[in-house]
Structure formats: structure tokens, C-alpha cells
Amino acid sequence: MISENHTSKLNNNLLGLNVKSLTVNRHVINLFKGMFAVLPITWALPVDALQVKVTPNNPQLGDTLSVEINLDNQENGTNLTVASGKNTYPAFKIAPNQYRAFVPTTPLEKSGRRSFQVTGDGQVQNLAVNVQNRKFPVQRITLPPGKAGVDATEYELKRVAAFKALETPEKYWNGVFLRPNAGRMSTNYGVRRYYNGKFAEDYYHRGLDYAGGAGSAVIAPAAGRVALVGRVSQGFRIHGNVVGIDHGQGVTSIFMHLSRINVKEGDFVKAGQLIGAVGSTGAATGPHLHWGLYVNGVSVDPTPWRTNVVK
Numbered sequence: 001m002i003s004e005n006h007t008s009k010l011n012n013n014l015l016g017l018n019v020k021s022l023t024v025n026r027h028v029i030n031l032f033k034g035m036f037a038v039l040p041i042t043w044a045l046p047v048d049a050l051q052v053k054v055t056p057n058n059p060q061l062g063d064t065l066s067v068e069i070n071l072d073n074q075e076n077g078t079n080l081t082v083a084s085g086k087n088t089y090p091a092f093k094i095a096p097n098q099y100r101a102f103v104p105t106t107p108l109e110k111s112g113r114r115s116f117q118v119t120g121d122g123q124v125q126n127l128a129v130n131v132q133n134r135k136f137p138v139q140r141i142t143l144p145p146g147k148a149g150v151d152a153t154e155y156e157l158k159r160v161a162a163f164k165a166l167e168t169p170e171k172y173w174n175g176v177f178l179r180p181n182a183g184r185m186s187t188n189y190g191v192r193r194y195y196n197g198k199f200a201e202d203y204y205h206r207g208l209d210y211a212g213g214a215g216s217a218v219i220a221p222a223a224g225r226v227a228l229v230g231r232v233s234q235g236f237r238i239h240g241n242v243v244g245i246d247h248g249q250g251v252t253s254i255f256m257h258l259s260r261i262n263v264k265e266g267d268f269v270k271a272g273q274l275i276g277a278v279g280s281t282g283a284a285t286g287p288h289l290h291w292g293l294y295v296n297g298v299s300v301d302p303t304p305w306r307t308n309v310v311k
């Protein structure tokens with residue numbers, strides 16, 4: 001601090017300036033300091049620097065943050081990790097010397113600064129982005145006394161959790177995601193709820209609902225491997241008849257309440273391929289399609305994936 005003030009005064013005197021604006025003054029200080037600092041800073045840089053970029057530029061809650069890492073040296077890609085908060089996310093190869101990790105954001109988190117630590121073979125790079133707040137609609141649900149709704153079965157929970165935890169290194173999707181049903185969107189992502197006047201802290205609508213008629217076609221929004229087929233008869237009480245598609249690299253889609261299923265586990269589907277039909281199986285009050293998009297096991301807003309290409 002003292003040294004800066006001194007430098008500033010010295011600098012102004014040297015240049016014969018009478019600088020009043022703090023901003024201009026700071027700029028002068030930096031220029032002055034820069035003359036002496038250039039060499040040591042250059043020497044301090046690692047030989048194979050990690051170049052990291054986070055997109056989108058102005059994310060909001062529900063967005064998928066894409067952390068792209070460019071390496072000068074391919075060998076540094078062997079142990080790449082991206083950490084944010086308490087979580088570590090896998091980085092997958094997307095091009096020669098290029099890796100990418102997805103960091104999900106949700107309505108349950110606070111908006112504001114989000115910091116990342118990218119680590120690759122002895123190098124560490126810290127960076128931060130600002131995640132903007134977003135107003136999510138609120139629903140008020142009244143349940144009759146003593147009726148808390150249907151409970152999922154243990155089998156159902158186990159199968160769905162295993163599906164959402166998939167981290168397949170291959171990337172199957174290509175281009176923007178398609179709308180999985182022709183019906184109008186009836187409930188948006190992220191809607192919060194009050195049950196009998198009490199705010200449900202952990203609840204948010206984990207996907208998009210489409211009000212397509214019973215029996216209307218459900219198509220794969222993007223290519224992938226069918227990694228989950230579950231039926232009411234097996235105990236899928238909440239999900240109903242359900243299909244899960246693994247798009248690869250930690251990205252999965254789940255389709256709930258189906259009346260019919262046209263695929264089996266292990267099938268590879270193309271974008272636009274018929275996978276089933278809209279129904280009201282499981283915990284559904286009427287026919288609709290629920291599409292949930294998960295990134296590293298966390299439900300994100302599918303809408304940006306519908307409008308922007310995530311390469």
C-alpha cells in the first residue's frame with residue numbers, strides 16, 4: 001500500500017501530471033509497475049498452461065456451465081478434474097488437446113459468484129463466473145389431511161439413481177436437442193411448490209412437461225443409448241413406464257408416465273427416433289410427458305440445450 005502511494009506520487013511527479021481521477025491514477029500505477037514486473041511474471045508462467053473458458057457468458061440458475069480446457073500438451077489431459085464447491089466433475093475429451101466438464105446449476109442454489117478449480121497434472125487454475133438469479137414460478141398444492149401422495153419403491157429409486165450416475169466417456173449427441181413431443185409445454189423447468197402452505201425447500205420441477213394427448217409420439221431429443229426401461233409392473237410407481245437415454249459424457253434424459261415403450265435397454269437411438277407414447281402412468285394426474293435432462297446426476301433446464309448447440 002505504502003509503496004503504491006509512493007510510486008503513484010513519484011510517477012505523477014516524473015510525468016509532470018496532476019492526475020485527480022483514481023481510475024486514471026491506477027492505470028498509470030499499473031503501467032509504471034508493469035515496466036519492472038514483466039520479466040518475473042513471464043518466468044513464473046508454467047510451460048504447458050491450461051487455458052480455461054466457461055460458457056455461457058451470462059449464466060442463470062438452471063443453466064449448464066460448460067468448462068472447456070485447452071492444453072498445450074496432450075499428456076496433461078490424463079488427470080484433469082474440475083472442482084466447484086464440494087463437488088468434482090469429470091472432464092471428457094472433445095477434440096485433440098481439448099477437454100470439457102459440465103457443471104450443473106439449479107434453483108436450489110444461491111445466485112452469485114461461483115468459483116472453479118481446474119487441476120491437470122500438477123497445474124491448478126482458479127476462475128469464477130457470476131450465476132444470475134432467475135425467478136421461478138410457484139405452485140400451491142393442497143393435499144387432503146393424512147395423504148402425502150404415492151411413495152417410490154426402493155427398486156425404482158435404485159434403478160433411476162444408477163441411470164442418472166452414468167458417466168460414459170463417449171459423446172452421442174450432436175447439435176441442438178429436439179422437442180420430444182409435439183404438445184404444448186404445460187409446466188416449465190424449476191417451478192417451486194408450497195404444500196398446504198409450507199414451502200418445499202428441496203422441490204423444484206426437474207424437467208419440462210408437454211401436454212401431448214394420450215398415445216401421441218415421444219421421440220428421442222438427441223442420440224444416445226437406452227440405459228433404462230422401467231415399467232409400472234416392476235414397481236415404477238412414481239415414474240410410471242419410463243425410458244432413460246444416456247447421451248454420454250454425464251448427460252442423460254428421462255421420459256416419464258409413458259403409455260407405451262418402443263425401445264429396449266441397450267438400443268442405440270438417433271435424434272427424432274420414436275421411443276414411446278404419452279400416457280399417465282405412475283404419479284400423473286393426466287396424460288403428459290415429463291422430460292428431465294440431467295447433467296452429472298443433477299436436473300438442469302433443457303431449454304438452453306434446445307436452442308444452443310453444446311458441442
Ligand SMILES: [Zn+2]
Pocket residue numbers: 187205207208209289290291
Ligand atoms: Zn413434470
